[in-house]
Amino acid sequence: MLKRKMKNAQRSQEILNVFLKNGFSHVLFRLGITDRKFSATDEEADLNLYHVGKKLRIALEQLGPTFVKFGQIASGRRDLVPEEIAVELEQLQDHVEAFPFVEVREIIEHQLAGTMEEFFQEFDEEPLASASIGQVHRARLISGELVAVKVQRPNIQRQVETDLAILHDLASFLEKNMAWAKTYRLRDLIYEFSHSLREELDYQLEARNSERVARQFTKVPEIQIPYVYDEYSTRTVLTTELITGIKVSNTKQLDAEGYDRQLLAERIADSMLSQVMEHGFFHGDPHPGNIFVTSGNVIYFIDFGMVGQLSKEMTYHFISLMFALRKGNIERLIDVFSDMDILDENTNIAALYRDLQIIQRKYYEASLNDLKLGDVFMEVFSIAYRYRIRLPNEIAILSKVILTLEGVLSKLDPSFSIMKAIEPYGKKMMLRQFDPRYLVENSWHSLVKNAEIIAELPSDIKKAVKTIQKGKVDLDVGLKESTIIFRRFDKIANRLSFSIVLLAFSILMVGLIIGSAIAGQTAMFFRLPLIEVGALIATLLFAYLLFSIVRSGRI
Structure with a gap:
């Protein structure tokens, strides 16, 4: 226990020094973390948000994988982070120097309980790719299959847990001392981030994620997910089928080899929207490096360390938001926000309505081919930031996925409209609300829930009466x-x-x-x-x- 506290203190000082070195002394003083003697000059304190974003990006890169991942996630939360800073955080680099092959061998042999030669005919010492959490090597199994072996960095889990403990302590401190931190429920945000990062560190979970998405496309041969070799995979080693296609961003090679870029855009969009709208479980990071094209215009998605998940209710809210934006129905938009329980008594509804009207005038009746859904999302998120409306994490992940996806699709086919592609799924989702099976299922859930409430009602009333008799009731109606x-x-x-x-x-x-x-x-x-x-x-x-x-x- 003492050793852990000392390690946390040492890492905390290291983090503090990095931020001080990068010009954040004034911010640290304002947050109550450092003394006035460390406070910056007025010139440093008056830097605009673009400069702040650049300095923050550099500091996070210097602090390592936990903070790089935190910055990458924060870049998609325009409801929490100013746009100028978010744009800079999008440039965070996750490419670091590879760790030595001797350590790769040691990890694999320890995890698989045998020598490398027992499992592989060939194993390239130079990695195909190297990132902050792990690196990927090309290899050939004893049985002859070409595979990609992802190996986690040594001691990365211990380092991440130390950083997460520090972030949790910092969030608790800020919530106690800063009103904005309490408003944004900073501890909940750090908890969500911690949960996401821990999942990304578990390669067995990543394997299950990829298999789950693969089952969605068992009858769709043009969409493929690399096969996972479970017998050669553990929490820190993941062995999958090696994909040797063309990266979707390499449009020159696609054109040279005669691929149909319009068809590729349609297939990628349709497969992602199917994951989101029909299954509620989707690839959380579809950037160009995670999408490959092979002969026959077949699409391969790789790397399922980050996934998104939507409940039926949240999917319905998302579709409702899309339709309300499309039709310029501001009242419906605010109703959906209210149904999502993200408005409170401090939200200035009249001012929010006026700002949403600006978006309505900008996008209402716009051609679907001209409408960029990512741009619409960013504007809605900016308004959310202004009114301190914290959007659900699932919607935030989905919006970043759509923003990334639009970038991929625009390079393949500049005329492609993801908003137009969403409409059929949206209408299908709306019609599903009238499906008798759906109505019966939801009615049954409501009946069970109400029955539980009714059963507990006498006990709740008794507790309420006792509380009132003791004079411990505070009535606050806004x-x-x-x-x-x-x-x-x-x-x-x-x-x-x-x-x-x-x-x-x-x-x-x-x-x-x-x-x-x-x-x-x-x-x-x-x-x-x-x-x-x-x-x-x-x-x-x-x-x-x-x-x-x-x-x-x-x-």
């Missing part, structure tokens, strides 16, 4: 945005009243049916059969109620 609150209450009251009327009408119809059965004749009113007409009216009322609930996205 009506700053009372119009929206009352509008929502009004919708709930109207729907509840409508449901009661429908129930009463249904009971009346049951009475008429029973009465007619006993009397042995059909009830008539102005020569119209009451039961048939009533059944039609009840059906229409029920359909309208169901439609209004489904459209709200809250089943």
